Amino acid sequence: MQRLVEMRGGFRNLMKEAPHLAPTLVIYTLPSWDQIDITTYPEKTIEDVMDTYSFIFPYILCPPELFRELLRTNHLRQKASAPMMLCEIEPEHVLEAHDLLARIEAFVPEDWAQPGQYYDEWLLIGTMYQSALAIYCTMSMQSLTILPNTLEMNSMRSIHGDRLLTSLRASAKLPRVMKFIVWPLVVAGVEALYRDEATRNCIESILTDQSRIQGTSSPLKARAVLRRYWQKGVPGWDECFDRPYVFII
Template identity: 45%
Template sequence: MRIGNQDQIREVVERGQHWEAAALLQSNQDPLAKIQRLLRIMQVNKLPSYDFLSDETCEVVHAVNYFNTRIYPYIKETDVLAPNPAIIHFPVWALHVLPPAAHYTTICLSLNHYMHSLPPGSSRVVVGQQRLKIYNYRGLAIRALNESIAGKETRSSDLTITSILMFMAMEVHDSRNGDWRSHADGMKRLIDIRGGFESLLRTAPHLTSALVVFLIIVTFSNSLGPASHHLSITGPLEQHIKEVEKVYSLVFPYTLCPVTLFIDIVRINRLRQEVALSSFANQYQHTSEAKGILARIEGFAPGDWAQAGENQDDWQLIGSIYQSAIALYCAMSLQALVVLPADTEMGTMRTNHAKRLLEDMKAAVHLKQLKKIAMFPLCVLGVEAGYHDQQYTRLWIERQLEEHAHLLGTSSPLKARAVLRRYWRRNKPGWNECFDEPFTILVPAGAC
C-alpha cells in the first residue's frame, strides 16, 4: 500500500481511474470503492493534509522508524511462544490516515522508550531534552484529543477511540505524572455511547485489537489499586466474562496467562469491588465465594495446561508463576477486606506460594519472552515480602524491576519499585497497605 496525503487521494478519486487506485493500494480488489471510503474517513475525522506540519511530520517519521528498528524487533523476539498478530511493522504510509493525536502519541511513546533504554549514567542534559519534547508532544496530543471529542461527528468515531487508547497506553508506559484513569473513564464513556463493549466488538471488529488492550489495562489496574476505585467495563459480571472469553485468543499473546486464571483475576476484582462498596457490615457473607475462587486457583494444574513440544517446560513454568501469583493476590487482597480469614492455614498457604513464586521467577530470569509478563507477579511477590523481613528478596525484586525498565523502555517498573519501597518502609503488611491509590504499573510489552 502506497498511500499519499489527502490531496493526492482526492485527486485519484476525482479521476476515477481503476488502475491508479489499484496502484496506490497495491490491490485489485475494489480499489476505487476502498479509496473512496478511505477519503470519507479522512474527511469525516477532519484529518489534515499534514503538508503544513513539516517539523512534526519529520518527528513522527523518526518515531515510526525508531519503533520499527528498536521496539518492534524486541517485541517479536519476546513473541516466540505466542506470536501476536496485532503487533506489526508500522507502515509509514499509515501516517496519512491517522489523526494528529495518534502522531503526537507515537512520538511520545518512542521518546519514552529511548529515554528509559539509555544506559545508567547517561547525560542528564540528554534525558532533560527528551523529557521536554515529551511534555510538548503530550500537550499537543491532549489538545488534538479534546478537539476530536468536542466535535459531534468525531466524538465517538473509530479513530477517536483508537487515539484515546493509544494515548492512555502511552501514559501508562510513562506513569510519572500521567492521569491514566481519567482517560480510561473517558474511553469507557465512549464505548458506552457506541453501545457497550460487546456491541462495539460486533459492529466495529477492526477495533478489537484496541479494545483488547483496554481490557488488559483495566483488568490489571483494578487488581493493583483500591477496590472502591475499580472500573467496570461491563456491569453484569457473567456478561463481562463472556466478553473476555470471546477475545481471549487475542489477550493471550500479551499476557501468556491461562484463560481460567485470567478470569479468576476478573472475579477477584469484582468481588473486591462489591465488598468495598457494600453497605452491609458483615463481610463474611462473601467468604464462600472467595473460598470457591481460591479453591479453583489451587486446583489449576500447570503440567496439564502446558502445551506439548520443545517449549513445554517454559509453558509449565508460566502456568506455575501465574497460579502462585493469582493465589497470593486472591488471599492477600481478600484478607485485607476481611473476606478471607487471617489464620494459620491461610498463612501457610501464602508462605508456600510465595516461596514457589520466587523460585519460579528466578528460574525464568534468563527467558526473554517472560520479561513482558513479569510485572504482575513481581508486584504480588513484593506485597508478600512485606509480611517478613527478608531483605534479600526485596533487593532481588528491586533489581528485576530496574532491569525490566531498561529492557522494556518504560518507567512502569520504576513506579512499581517506588510503590513497593514506600510499602516496605511502613512495616505494615497487607494488600491495601501497598495499593492504597489507583496504580497502573503493568502494561505488557507492545501493548500499544
C-alpha cells in the same frame, strides 16, 4: 477508564474494532473501593472479556482459566468493599472468596502447559501465574476481612510466595518469558513484606531490569510503589495499593 470503554461499545466491541490497542494493555491496581464496576451484568462482562482473550493472551500469558478467576476476584473485591466500610461482612462474600481460592488451587499447570519443545516454559508460566493469583486473592481478600488471617491461610500464602519467587528467578533468565512477568513480580513484591531484605532487593533488581528490557518506566513506577509500601512496614494488599496505579505492559 470504564467510561471510555463503554463509549466504544464495551470491551468486546473495542477489541474487535481496535485490536491494535491490545499491545497497550495496562495493569490497573486499584483499592477495593475503586474497582471497575461490572455489577450490572458481571458474568456477561467476564464472558465478553474471555471471548476476546485471544487478543490479550500474547501480551500477558496468563492461562485463561486463571484470568477468569482474576476477573471474578476483582468483582468480589468491588462487591465486598461497601459492606466493609460499614464494618459488616456478608456471609456469601466469605463463601465466594473460599470458592475462588479453591478453584485457583485446583488449576493444574502440568495439564495446561503446551506439549512440545517449550513445555517447561509453559509449565513455568502456569505455575508462576497460579501462585501470583493465589497470593493476590488471599491478600486482597484478607484486606477486606472476608478471608481470615489464620495460620493455615498464611502458610498457604507463604508456600505460593516461595513458588512464585522460584518461578520469577527462573523466568528472568528466559528471554521468551522475562518480558511478561511484571504483574507476578508486583504481586511478589507485595508478599515480600513478609520476607527478608535480600528478597526485596532481588525484586527491585528484576523490576529495574524490566524497565530497561521493555523500554518503559512502568516497572520503575511499580518499584517506587513497593518501596513506599515496604517502608511503611504494614503488610496487606490495600496497604500497598491505597490509591489507583497504572502499569503499562
